[in-house]
Amino acid sequence: MSAGHGDRPAPPSGERSHAIESVLVENRTFDPPAELSAHAQVASLADYEALYARAARDPEGFWAEQASELHWATPWTAVMQGGFPTRATDPAPRWFVGGTLNASVSCLDRHAAGPRANKAALMFEGEPGDTRVLTYAQLHREVCRAANALTGLGIRAGDFVAIYMPMVPEAAIAMLACARIGAPHTVVFGGFSSEALSDRIKDCKAKLVITADGGWRRGQIVPLKANVDQAVAGSTVEKVLVLKRCANEVAWSERDVWWHDVVATASPKHTPAAFDSEHPLFTLYTSGSTGKPKGIVHTTGGYLTNAHYTTKLVFDLKDRDVFWCTADIGWVTGHSYVVYGPLAAGATVLLYEGAPNQPGPDRFWDIVARWGVTILYTAPTAIRAFMRWGDEHPAKHDLSSLRLLGSVGEPINPEAWMWYRTTIGGDRCPIVDTWWQTETGSIMISPLPGATPTKPGSATRPLPGVAAEIVHKDGTVCGPNQGGFLVVRAPWPGMLRTIAGDHERFVATYFSEVAGCYFAGDGARKDSDGYVWVMGRVDDVINVAGHRLSTMEVESALVSHPKVAEAAVVGRPDELKGQAIVAFVTPKLGVTADDALATELRAHVATQIGALARPEEIRFAEALPKTRSGKIMRRLLREVASGSTARGDTTTLEDQGVLESLAQSFSADD
Ligand code: PRX
Numbered sequence: 112m113s114a115g116h117g118d119r120p121a122p123p124s125g126e127r128s129h130a131i132e133s134v135l136v137e138n139r140t141f142d143p144p145a146e147l148s149a150h151a152q153v154a155s156l157a158d159y160e161a162l163y164a165r166a167a168r169d170p171e172g173f174w175a176e177q178a179s180e181l182h183w184a185t186p187w188t189a190v191m192q193g194g195f196p197t198r199a200t201d202p203a204p205r206w207f208v209g210g211t212l213n214a215s216v217s218c219l220d221r222h223a224a225g226p227r228a229n230k231a232a233l234m235f236e237g238e239p240g241d242t243r244v245l246t247y248a249q250l251h252r253e254v255c256r257a258a259n260a261l262t263g264l265g266i267r268a269g270d271f272v273a274i275y276m277p278m279v280p281e282a283a284i285a286m287l288a289c290a291r292i293g294a295p296h297t298v299v300f301g302g303f304s305s306e307a308l309s310d311r312i313k314d315c316k317a318k319l320v321i322t323a324d325g326g327w328r329r330g331q332i333v334p335l336k337a338n339v340d341q342a343v344a345g346s347t348v349e350k351v352l353v354l355k356r357c358a359n360e361v362a363w364s365e366r367d368v369w370w371h372d373v374v375a376t377a378s379p380k381h382t383p384a385a386f387d388s389e390h391p392l393f394t395l396y397t398s399g400s401t402g403k404p405k406g407i408v409h410t411t412g413g414y415l416t417n418a419h420y421t422t423k424l425v426f427d428l429k430d431r432d433v434f435w436c437t438a439d440i441g442w443v444t445g446h447s448y449v450v451y452g453p454l455a456a457g458a459t460v461l462l463y464e465g466a467p468n469q470p471g472p473d474r475f476w477d478i479v480a481r482w483g484v485t486i487l488y489t490a491p492t493a494i495r496a497f498m499r500w501g502d503e504h505p506a507k508h509d510l511s512s513l514r515l516l517g518s519v520g521e522p523i524n525p526e527a528w529m530w531y532r533t534t535i536g537g538d539r540c541p542i543v544d545t546w547w548q549t550e551t552g553s554i555m556i557s558p559l560p561g562a563t564p565t566k567p568g569s570a571t572r573p574l575p576g577v578a579a580e581i582v583h584k585d586g587t588v589c590g591p592n593q594g595g596f597l598v599v600r601a602p603w604p605g606m607l608r609t610i611a612g613d614h615e616r617f618v619a620t621y622f623s624e625v626a627g628c629y630f631a632g633d634g635a636r637k638d639s640d641g642y643v644w645v646m647g648r649v650d651d652v653i654n655v656a657g658h659r660l661s662t663m664e665v666e667s668a669l670v671s672h673p674k675v676a677e678a679a680v681v682g683r684p685d686e687l688k689g690q691a692i693v694a695f696v697t698p699k700l701g702v703t704a705d706d707a708l709a710t711e712l713r714a715h716v717a718t719q720i721g722a723l724a725r726p727e728e729i730r731f732a733e734a735l736p737k738t739r740s741g742k743i744m745r746r747l748l749r750e751v752a753s754g755s756t757a758r759g760d761t762t763t764l765e766d767q768g769v770l771e772s773l774a775q776s777f778s779a780d781d
Contacts, residue, residue, distance in 0.1 A: 140564045141532070143541055147514065151427050151561020159562040159575070166575040173576055174604050177420040178207050178412065181455065182221050184385030185211040187412075195602060195622050195629060199615040204602040206413035211385035214392055214415050215254055215291035218454035220383070223251035227430075231459045234433070234482055235280050238327035238465025245280055247457070250287075253280075253374075255381035257288030260373040264350050266319055268293030268386065271394070273317040273348075274440075275299045275308055275335055277326025278464045281354050281370065282440050283450050285321045286393075290411075291383050295391040297406070300441025301326055301333055303721040307404075309342035311396050314406055315611060316347045321370075325357035329466045336361040388412030394611050395443055397549040398659045399620060400632075400651040402667035406611030407443075407549050415451055417553040417605025421574065422452030425543055425557050426486050426515060433512070435461040435479070436488040442658075443549040444519055448488060452553065467493060473504035476535075480508040487535070488517035488545075490657040494527045495687050502534055510535060515560050518544045520657030521689045522645050528567035546570040546597075546645050549659070550621065550631050552605030555579055556643050569642045577603060581637050586625050589636065594646065594769030597635040598628035634773045649773040651745070653682035653690050658723050660692070662745070665726065668719035669694060672712055674702045679735050679743045680726070683752040691727035693752035695735055704731035728752075746771060 148154045153162060166173035171190040178187075187210030194204055222228070228248040235243045245253065266272060272289045274296050276282035282298075289296040297315050299308050312320065322339045325332035336353055340362055343351060353361070354370040392414055394406040422428055434453050438444035453460045461482055467475050475497070479487065497505070516536050518528070523544055532542055542565060546556040556579055558564075558571040565571060573579035578601040581589045589595035599606075606629065610617040624630045632650040637643055648654065651662045662680040669678035677697040685691035696712065698704050709729040717725045730752075736744040749771075 138566070140566050141541070142564045143561050144539065147427070147541065148561040150429075151559070152424060153427075153559045153562045156562055156564070159559055159572070162575040163573070167578070170576060170601060174206070174416065177576070178210075178416040178604065180419060181212060181217040181412070181415055183207075183210050183212045183412075184216075185209070187388060191602065191604075193602075195627065196618045197622065197627075199618050201618065203606070203608040203617075205389050206410075206602075206604040207388040207416070210388040210412055212388065212412055212415075213291060213293075213383040213385050214411050214451065214455075215258075215287045216383055217415060217419070218287060218290075218451065219247060219251040219254055222247040222454075222457045227457050230430075230457070232454060233280050233283060233460055233462055235462045236464070236478060236482070237279065238330075238463075238469055243280060250280075250284070252379035253284050254287045254291060255379050256377040257281075257284050257374050258291040258381045258383075259377040260352075261288055261292055261294065261319070263373060263377065264319060264352065264368065266292060266294050268384070268390075270294045270319070271315045271317040272296050273299060273308070273312050273315070273320045275301060275320060275322045275339055276354070276440070277301055277323055277333070277335065277356055278439055278462055279323070279326070279354070279356060280462060281323070283454075283462070286440065286446075286450055287454075290392060291381065293384065293386045293390060295393050297394045297396065298441050298446065299396070300439055300721070301328075301335055302439075302441070302723055304718055305338035305341035306719050307721055308338060309344075309346065310404070311406075312342055312346050312348060314396070315394055318347060319350050319352060320348050321352045321354075323354040323356040324361045325359045327357065327465050329469050332357045332359050334359070340364075386411055389608070391608075393446065395446065395549055397443075398652055398661035398664055400661055400663065402661070402663040404661075404664065405613070405616065405620075407607045408609045408611055409552055409605070410608050413604030413606070414552050415455055417603065418447045418452035419455040420576075421554040421557075422448060422456045422458070424559060424574065425545060425554050426488070426517065427560050428453070428456050428458055428486075430457065432458060432485045432514075433461055433483050434458045434486045434488075435463070435482075435484045436517075437463065437467075437475070437493065438488075438490070438519070443552070444488075447553050467496070468500070471504070472497075472500040473507055476505045476508040476510060479510055479513060483512040485512055486515045486517065487513060488519060490520040491518055491523040491527055492521065492656040492688055494518070494523070494531050497535075498527060498530045499687065505534055510537065513537070513540050516540050516542045518542060519547070521654045522647060523568060525567035532567075541565060544568075544570045546633075546643070548631055550607045551599075551603075552607065555599065555603075556645075566642055569638070569644050571642050573643070579643070580628075581635050581643070582625060582628065584625060586627060591639040592636050594634055594636045594773060596625055596630050596649070596773065597633040597643070597645065598625050598630045600628050602629075634770050636769070646770050649770055653680075653692065655682070655685075655690050655692060655723065656688040660720075660724055664720065665692060665694065665716060665724050668716045668724065669696060669712060671719060672715045674698055674708060675712065676700075677735055679745065679748055681745055681749045681752050683749065685727070692724070693728045693730065693748075694726040695730050695732050695748055695751075697732055697735060746774070
């Protein structure tokens with residue numbers, strides 16, 4: 112591919128200069144470094160294309176090959192059964208039908224029984240600076256102990272366990288112990304409030320919650336146990352298992368059990384049962400376009416196959432790598448690329464508990480240098496924050512161990528991409544910009560570091576096995592640079608199987624918008640090299656600092672306040688966070704709309720959902736603009752919200768226009 116050819120339409124004259132710079136940067140391409148390609152699993156664009164074509168010709172053969180890299184107790188009798196659902200009662204496709212396995216055996220036992228037994232599985236650094244390393248053999252023993260302890264607490268296969276933990280090794284141990292006994296877990300991000308935790312516990316009818324007394328964040332203790340105490344009141348929870356992490360004071364009741372009393376004392380031997388390939392591994396709640404988060408259900412064989420395959424391929428994983436995915440285990444990225452993918456692949460995983468600027472803005476770079484991190488996988492919001500904090504912080508540390516960089520969670524603007532490449536990657540490390548979703552389970556569109564020339568801001572091309580396409584609403588394929596819906600046209604093993612308790616919503620949400628396709632809300636375009644440029648959501652989901660929120664979820668939180676009559680929430684472009692939340696609020700009659708009320712409402716949202724959902728700005732309005740049928744005109748509000756502020760760098764003006772028109776055809780709301 113030649114450098115510098117661009118087919119992106121030129122911006123209209125008079126646009127801000129950064130938009131022009133952005134176009135110039137976007138049109139550059141960067142070839143994979145020759146040394147990396149020489150040892151890569153997929154070593155050239157031609158090899159990628161051959162592999163893609165092979166998978167497209169024989170998807171079942173291709174996925175069977177990937178699945179056979181896991182440890183199966185019983186082989187499957189059919190690779191796949193069914194297809195995308197079309198009617199409300201149709202089941203999702205089933206993968207590796209009849210096969211049985213135990214996810215924790217693929218992640219642990221097989222490594223602990225071989226040459227990786229004494230290889231570091233988890234390398235942990237707490238925010239205060241405490242460290243621990245667990246080898247595969249040690250991690251295996253800890254997970255066996257935890258599995259025995261969970262069984263002792265009455266947990267059986269099929270029982271739900273909620274996990275609300277800081278980023279410490281026990282969080283991964285808890286997940287793997289659940290997997291080991293067939294108890295699906297639902298991990299709730301420690302930044303969610305007790306209300307949000309309570310909703311999720313109730314929705315999945317959890318029998319047990321695993322938590323800690325607290326977790327460290329910016330030198331403060333996050334009161335996890337206190338939040339759990341509030342959340343479990345009146346729920347199905349029978350026991351709360353508590354890890355002592357910060358030694359802060361906690362209230363104690365009969366339901367509570369210390370981790371060190373039951374796990375540390377349990378036997379390190381455990382004979383695992385094998386579960387059906389379609390046995391649920393976890394439910395992870397994420398925001399949709401309604402007020403209520405949906406429980407995305409993933410199963411064992413298909414999910415693990417996909418997580419393992421993508422970890423090896425996208426990160427071109429080698430046994431010597433130190434793999435650091437900075438996501439919290441409360442998000443899907445933490446599930447797939449802190450725990451299941453890298454451990455299934457026998458990698459050394461780095462786990463860091465705290466904030467990137469604690470005690471100083473160079474904490475990440477200090478960690479990279481001290482632990483010899485080779486692969487760093489983080490989010491554009493973090494990268495933009497590092498840019499803002501200044502180049503002197505990474506400059507203080509030796510980052511030469513890094514060989515590959517990754518980006519996930521939101522579109523990365525070309526300027527941040529270039530900074531990441533130059534300042535962190537020393538112009539030496541390729542960047543894999545990986546597009547995927549909680550629903551897809553693992554990476555779907557991404558460069559392969561040894562094969563794909565990259566363009567700053569593009570997730571490049573779909574992985575082999577992934578039939579991703581950009582289409583019009585009627586399903587016809589868009590031409591080069593035409594904006595359309597990003598869909599997947601054939602099932603893949605790691606796709607979600609349902610929305611917990613609401614299969615009808617599952618079919619309606621993902622399979623009815625574009626006939627015959629999976630569609631989950633993104634607008635995108637492909638350039639004439641077939642490179643995908645993800646533009647952002649076309650539904651009412653907003654992406655704040657890589658965290659997914661629904662406008663309606665925040666609206667519900669606002670209207671639950673006694674002084675609020677009505678609220679409408681929109682996202683506006685934000686230079687740092689990608690999108691920022693702006694809330695238009697009509698107070699009840701007689702209520703004074705002032706700064707004090709705005710502060711009160713922002714705090715109220717933080718209590719209802721979590722600090723991550725706190726609106727950046729609250730604008731009071733006597734009435735909200737509505738259509739004749741009474742629907743709030745969000746598009747108008749989005750324009751108002753963006754109008755007064757400088758446009759963020761994350762989307763260019765023309766992308767924004769395309770998104771608006773896609774959003775119109777997507778929902779009748781506007
Ligand atoms: O809009 C896309 C954006 O994040 C959404 C999925 O969010 P979530 O389920 O929380 O998963 C995040 C981690 C995979 C997508 O619908 N998104 C994710 N990765 C990218 C992205 N947008 C652009 N480029 C990406 N690489």
